[in-house]
Amino acid sequence: MSFYTALSGLKASQTDLAVISNNIANVGTTGFKRSGTEFGDLVSSSPMQSSGIAGQGTRLRGIAQQFTQGGLESSERSLDLAISGQGFFVTRASNSNGQVSYTRNGAFSVDANRFLTDSAGAYLQVLPTDTKGAVTATGLSSARSIQLPLTSGTSKATQTIDLSVTFPSAGDVPATRSTYSTSNPYKFDRTDPNSYNQSTTTTVYDAAGNAFPMTTYYVRENLPSGTTTDTNWTAHTFIGDTEISYDSSAATQPAPLTLTFDGTGAKTAPSGTINLGPLTPNGASAPLEFSLTYSGSTKMAASPFTLTSFDQDGYAAGQLDNVSVGADGLIVATFSNGDSQALGKIILANFSNPEGLRQLGDSKWGATGLSGEPIIGEASSNGTGQIQSGALEQANVDITEELVALIQAQRNFSANAKTIEAANTMTQTIVNLRT
Structure with a gap:
């Protein structure tokens, strides 16, 4: 009987070693939870049995995982x-x-x-x-x-534009303006750089979020002389290839916007917001209608031409940028x-x-x-x-604790092996007895 008692101890120690080995092997496994073995003793019992009996070994009651908190690694x-x-x-x-x-x-x-x-x-x-x-x-x-x-799935058409421009007081009248007359009031060609002074390009959006380039060409119309102290600049604005008319009554071709500056360079016209549209450039999902404002910081000064600011409230459907x-x-x-x-x-x-x-x-x-x-x-x-x-x-495995448990399981295994060896020696002695 002692053979089987010690054998149950050997098997228990082997199981304990296997569980400890698994814990150690998974010390680097994210979210791993260590396990522990639970053993119980074996006793053969009957109603008439005496209390003074020896047990019959051990058995594995279960392998329980321990769901304690593991350390957090950034x-x-x-x-x-x-x-x-x-x-x-x-x-x-x-x-x-x-x-x-x-x-x-x-x-x-x-x-x-x-x-x-x-x-x-x-x-x-x-x-x-x-x-x-x-x-x-x-x-x-x-x-x-x-x-x-x-994408975000949402877009917004441009409805308001607010911009500020600094015009150079030293700017010349373009050479093509020498042919300007009341019978030919719009002597401008966007493909001819000699017909305008400067240009700016920005972006506006339709209701579907389609982006369109908005290009404005600025032309100086006159130089102050004599009693004329005001300076006029005209703005020709295109969205895509379609020109905006700032005067809905213009019968023949789109009318530009005239910006007027006094002798000090302060803007005197236009003085308010300009409502534009509807305008349907090629590829637009719907007509564009928006209000345009040249802010009070728009001026003429002894400095280079500068688009000081440009704000518009339209946007396309956004691309995924971050997840939190x-x-x-x-x-x-x-x-x-x-x-x-x-x-x-x-x-x-x-x-x-x-x-x-x-x-x-x-x-x-x-x-x-x-x-x-x-x-x-x-x-x-x-x-x-x-x-x-x-x-x-991280795994909730304490490597030091596991190594100590490993030594203990190894000692238990050796002790049970010694028990079998002792039982074998006793049996051999009995076999060798002679009458």
């Missing part, structure tokens, strides 16, 4: 997530069975279809939210896989046009008995009858921890 990726406190991320397999699993490994990335996935390709699950980030549905049945948008995750699990996408969009709130799951979870590998677990049903919630609520972006949870 990362430079916003999609590296760690849970500070209780809870598990929820993922769903990308294959047809869509298996739901739970993990503490927050090393998420973006796949070819722009879904957030874990290292095994399973989709991170989130709860839907409104535009302000408030959850609109709860429970695991409402969870969905999160997909990052490429808040401590409450809210995922927000920021776009190049300044838009931001709430994409969803990360689900955290809790269990009444986490030790009852079934190991699936890759730092994942599955729910069982022993663990109980998952309690789904948001971060920082119902006992769940906070989510920390730019960090990963």
Whole structure:
């Protein structure tokens, strides 16, 4: 009987060594939780049995994982997530069975279809939210896989333009203006640089977010002389290849805008906002209509021609620029046009008995009858921890503790082996007895 008693001890020590080896092997595995062996003694009992009996060895009662908090290591990726406190991320397999699993490994990335996935390709699950980030549905049945948008999906047509220009007081009248007369009042050709002094090019947008170049050519019309102290400049503005008419009553061709400056260089006209349009350049989804204002800082001075400022309120649909995750699990996408969009709130799951979870590998677990049903919630609520972006949870393995346990398991194995050796010696002695 002592052979089998010692053999159970050998097997127990082997199992203990295997568990400790697994802990040590996964000391660098993100989100790994160490395991511990639990043993119980074996006693053959019956109703009439005496209390003074020897046991029959040991047996493995179970291998229990310890879900204590691992250390957090900083990362430079916003999609590296760690849970500070209780809870598990929820993922769903990308294959047809869509298996739901739970993990503490927050090393998420973006796949070819722009879904957030874990290292095994399973989709991170989130709860839907409104535009302000408030959850609109709860429970695991409402969870969905999160997909990052490429664009903001919103655009705005240009409705207001405010600009400021400094005109050079030393600017000459273009040579082509020598042929100017009342019968030929618009002697201007955008393809002839000799017909204008300066030009500026900026961008405006239609309702679909299509961008169009807005080019303005400035022409000096006169030089002050005698009693004439005012100076006039005309502005010929094109959106694409279509010229804007600043005078809707012009019958033959678009009329330019006249800017007037007094002898000190101060702008005297136009004095207010100019409403323009509708104008439909080639490729526009809808006519453009906007108000144009030359601000009070527009002037004529002894300095080079300068477009001092240009502001317009239109924009195209922005490209995805950044993704951030808040401590409450809210995922927000920021776009190049300044838009931001709430994409969803990360689900955290809790269990009444986490030790009852079934190991699936890759730092994942599955729910069982022993663990109980998952309690789904948001971060920082119902006992769940906070989510920390730019960090990963390391294994909760203490290498020093494991090495000490390894030595102890090795000694236990050697002691049980010695027991078998002693039992074998006793048996051999009995066999060798002679009458």
